[in-house]
Amino acid sequence: MTGLNFTSPREAARAFTPKLSALIDSTLYPEVWGDTSLPPRDRSLITIAALIAGGHSDELPAHLRRGVANGITREELAGAITHLSFYAGFPAAITASAIAHSTLVDSEPLNP
Secondary structure (H helix, E strand, O other): OOOOOOOOHHHHHHHHOHHHHHHHHHHHHHHHHOOOOOOHHHHHHHHHHHHHHHOOOOOHHHHHHHHHHOOOOHHHHHHHHHHHHHHHOHHHHHHHHHHHHHHHHOOOOOOO
């Protein structure tokens, strides 16, 4: 994890690169994510895998949450991270696992 001090890389970049943010808002979400050739669940899994393989851990928490919202289970994410360890490397998988735990397990409210 990089230790950068922000909660959303996209929101942090918005002020510095408004044109980049506009491209994301006008192209990535409506056209790429909105394309019906792949369901959102599959797009999320592909995106999560690409972020892990590319070492883009700052973007990972938001996409993990989106993946769960799109129907990916924690067990499937754990399986994907384990699978990726052989292709993206064990350090990438360990980092992704720690981020997933922090994002999806540590952030859950405790049951009274």
